[in-house]
Amino acid sequence: MARYLIGNWKCHKSSDSSKEWLDRFDKAYRPQDGLEVIVAPPAVYLESLSFHVKRLQLRHFSLGAQDISPFPRGSYTGAIAADMVKPFASYAIIGHSERRRYFHETVTDLVNKAAEAADVGLTPIICIENGDTLSSLFALKDIDCPGMILAYTPVDSLNFRIPESVARVGVVIKRIANYFPRRPIVYGGALNVDNFREYLEIDGLSGLFTATASLEVQSFSTLCRAMGASL
Template sequence: MRKNIVAGNWKMNMNLQEGVALAKELNEALKGKTVNCDVVVGTPFIHLANVVEAVDTARIGVAAQNCADKVSGAYTGEVSAAMVASTGARYVILGHSERRAYYHDTPEILKEKVLLALANGLTPIFCIGEVLEERESDKHFEVVKSQIEASLFDLSADDFAKIVLAYEPVWAIGTGKTASAAQAQE
């Protein structure tokens, strides 16, 4: 049975103080409530350790928005999966359409990131999705299938079971259009 997850990606918003305040507010809002899903917040790197401390991590999972495809070394500005894990974060968002488009995260790079995330005990939230042209030309199944095959197909069944697949209809971002429940379930 598929587990329901509600994940909020903060992207490149909020300074540290604002991020911690929002995390505390979310933590308070969920206190004493029964939720039928896992709640995850994807924060900028500078927030990770502080947000982990600010929330009840049994109730709210914390995710990095990316990790490096290298273990360590002279990669200025990169943050390794081990570094992410050391903050107490449990998840990492990989394959987001913005990372694919602006930072050229290729299937090969994503495959390495997934392997390193898993090796460091992180749960990858792997984003898949198509642009409007692909949706309208009925190529969306082919596109999503190729994204999964290219980056995740070599995983063992046990490792694949640890991946959270997040459908991200790229065609709906900033367009005012939304994916229907039926489209998301496809």
């Protein structure tokens, strides 16, 4: 099973600084078979950055959307349908805790977004903030998307910028794997260049989901090299 390094830029960077990041990353990046690198910039930059990525010919590197609409195209002001994203991205982050907290999104929204993504060929990255509520995501089992990625992103780690203990993450990863067998599972929550290595040793973990650490080329490249060396 492939390993994944995901970078969520959230609401950061401009169009120019995003392209500059890619140019600098291209110089530091050493692609590794078996490691897929995914960066999710703000949606307004996806189209231009997708052309920039093609120009740089980055291998094992893809763009992802930070969110998509739970609906197809139609009269939904402000929404971005999955098929609008598909020409420029390969993945879509779905159900992030910040979407739930600030935009009051529900589990139903999450499932509908995952279905919309799968229908157009986008790979959903499903955020799970609590390993004790997996049963609420039962409907995901009916979505035909073999590559679906599950991201354990405990909300306290995101809020307080303190990573969850390796032992606790290991327990939850095992629980998720039992509920959703044969799905890649990644961990995200206050990861940085000083603390990420011990998480790579967790049994059943397929990668890392980062935010702040992905904003700077130096830190993100460090994670890339370390994950590539661990294959």
